[in-house]
Amino acid sequence: MSDRCALLVGTPKGAFVLDGDSDRQTWTMRGPLCEGWPVHDVSVEPGSGALLAAAGSPWFGPAVWRSEDLGETWTHSSEGLTYGDDGPKVATVWNVTAAPDGTIYAGVEPAGLFRSTDRGETWSHVEGLTNHPSRAEWMPGAGGLILHSIVPHPTDPARIWVGISSVGAFETRDGGATWETRNRGVRAEFSPERYPEFGQCVHKLVMAADGGDHLYQQNHCGVYRSLDGGQQWEEITGTLPSDFGFPMAAHPRDPMTVWTIPLNGADRGRYVPDGRMAVWHTSDGGGSWVRSGDGLPQENAYVGVLREAMAADRLDPVGVYFGTSTGQLYGSRDEGRTWSLIADHLPAIWSVDVFVG
């Protein structure tokens, strides 16, 4: 491996960067960064390699932070990151994702989408999503009314998918002017109607390696795959020990492979089943699942993993990483077959991403 590899970790007490050696075996931690602000997501801007951090301070409000030197120095802005003086107050930024065309998108609480075309210096509200006819009926989930997943199309800048907790998935095909729900086939067991048009609780939405219309999602009620851009979802929960979990990561080259971490259930404590930690993956598009707990605690591990807290790098073999809500960071250098502890005693880990450059 000759590429520089760094893990990007978001926590309620700031961001952390862990620089890996050439074998991804030892890691050197820097942090807390972003002045200790609560950071929900740290991602990488394609092309420039700049880091983007989605954050919100209880005192100083929401902002997107930017670093062009892998976390050594940062700037921040929330100029335009507002619903206006008469609108609801933006509490925090949950996700920041840069699209291949250079546009940066920010998902916020209360749920809405903002975009920047000047590298994060100024932001504008994508009003088309807020103007969706369903908006008046959006209800917050346990984590709030949050837009947490942003999935840009790899080649068509007019197409974007977003995921909003307890509201569901949406797609625009006209650059954000209009949006359509993308929840058909997804269960909402907590709703009087099992398959409503919206109201499903998507926990994480990811795109498969072949891009385009091939999507996966970990939902409050199952794991799903779509081959048509979310117009129809097929449940692939199969032999997973639970239909509940938060994170999901897609293989960078194999569209049939995704990883997920089932938790024991929404009303059962939300920790790994039986206190035995494991990452599960499918390599056939959800037809079957394989459990891997090798290197992970197999007893008395009552930990959870949150929606943004798992990521895969693009090296060969792929590295997979996840962080727990109790501050342990684990990694695998063999595509999720075996695991080792990278860091412990961090604050609750809200997000994990990988820089390779």
Next chain:
Amino acid sequence: MAEPARAVAHVDGGADPRAIVHLPRALVALFPGTERRLEARGATVAAVIDDLDRQVPGLANRVLDAGPSIRTHLNVFVAGKRATLATPVPDRADVHIIPAVSGG
């Protein structure tokens, strides 16, 4: 984007009173080079913050929420008394911006 601010604002002339603004450490840390104590011109708290934002671009977004209103967990005091955006600021008054005690 946040930019380094002038260390101290030098306000010359003009009819508006000049306040002495005391900023919290956690706020100035967001704007490298900014001093904890700045002079700013304005007849009200809103006007003072507006002037602070001219000196330290982006600072108003950290202090004010939509409305505009002072962010929920920040308090502003003028001459030792809790203030709102409309509170008058006498010439040479001390204006303190203080984060509320919270967190965990």
